[in-house]
Amino acid sequence: MRYSWNELHRFASQCFQVAGVPPADAEWTAEVLVRADFTGVHTHGLSRLSAYIQGIRRGVIKAAPDTALEKRALSVATLDGDSGLGPVVAKLAMEAAVDLAKETGIGIVTVKRGNHAGPLSAYIDLATQAEMIGWAFSNAQPAIPPWGGRKAFFGTNPIAFGAPTHCHSPVVLDMATSKVARGNIILAAKTGQSIPEDWAIDETGCPTTDAQAALRGAVLPMAGPKGYALALMVEILSGVLSGAEMAPHVGSMYDKEQREPGTGLCCIAINPRSFFDGDEFYRRMDVLVDEIHQVPPADGFSSVRIPGERRVRLEHQGRQEGIALEQSTLDELKKLAEELHIAWRDDLFV
Incomplete structure (x- = not known):
């Protein structure tokens, strides 16, 4: 069906x-x-x-939160999400960042007391629709170990970025800093499917193909130490800078304990018109995308796409x-x- x-x-x-x-x-x-x-x-x-x-x-997510946005500097604001629905809080943050960028060229809004916000590309879309470059970062419940460790410490800590064009789809990327998004393992556990051996480790630090064991253990960072470094960067921007819960202290809506997750986010909007007169940035983006599309595809590929x-x-x-x-x-x-x-x-x- x-x-x-x-x-x-x-x-x-x-x-x-x-x-x-x-x-x-x-x-x-x-x-x-x-x-x-x-x-x-x-x-x-x-x-x-x-x-x-x-x-x-x-009670770990508030249906009707009392959110509070506070402007802290010319291009900076903070948002207390009051443990509202993650998508609602993240939307408020990106919209506020866009409003700041319209005034000053750049807007940065951090969020504390947030929740799982779903795919961060949803908020990048808000930025590109306003003809802004957008960044979004979020921490999450412990899922991946620091490089060299065997215990979950950081969340999958996603990074999302987008840039508008005039003649093409916006360039939008949304990726976890783990080997795979933890949701892939949650879905495998629900459906009883096994997972690839290089996705995760169990509680003893050994590679596992058992999704349930992986959820009790840790997802591996993408690209080894590089993924760990990116997860740390996201933690600083979305956890430390925001005043939210950090790293192993972030909760989850899946937890049985009655405590708010305290998720942190960071949304950034950049106004290209602060760098160029008129539509020059968008013209240059269209040229860049056109030239990427013209790259001859490798064997097994029909074309070269942009994210x-x-x-x-x-x-x-x-x-x-x-x-x-x-x-x-x-x-x-x-x-x-x-x-x-x-x-x-x-x-x-x-």
Whole structure:
């Protein structure tokens, strides 16, 4: 079965609203999750919906947070997320960074008392739509060891970046500093699948193909010591600089203990028009992308793409044809519908 964007979005938004989330925040958070599925990032899509709702029910996520934005310097602001839904808090932070960049050329907003925000590309899109260069960083619950260690210390600490163009899709990258996003291992554990041996270690520090053992152990950093160094950089920007919880002290909405995760984020917007007159930056971006596309493809490749193009293509295709969901995700959604007394429609498929 392939499910339609509109119906999945409606269902997710309704779940959030039944849980007490204001309509506008529910619509946005539902969009972030559904878009993740439609762009192929199923680890951060509707497979997370039940966890968000359970987090609200347990009190580690506030449905209607009392957020507080404070301007600290000409281009700098801080945001207390009051443990609200991660997508809601991250959206506020990037929008504030964009507003600062419109005034001064650059805007930096840090977040404390945040939560899991889903794919950071969602907030990079907000920047590129405003014709800004965007950066986003987030820490997370312990998942990867420092290089040379065998115990989880840093989160997967994702990095996202985007730059607008005028004639092409924006350049957008979104990557974890771990070998893979921890969500891939969570999804494998849900579906009973094994994982590649070079993804993670178990509690004893030995490589494992068992997803459950990997969740008890640690995900390996990408590119060895380079991934560790990048995770540390993200921790400084999103954890230390923001005043949020740091490294092994960051919690998770999946934790059984009743404490707020305290996730930290950092959002940066750069206004290209502060560097060039008119549209010169966007013209140069278009030239750069054109020249990348003209590079002859290697064996096994049909073309050379820029980061973000595949995501745009998958979303366009999914909106037309619908998407398929993992059976484990469907089971969770149907169970959630029953718990929240929301009718699950088996005709959601297209």
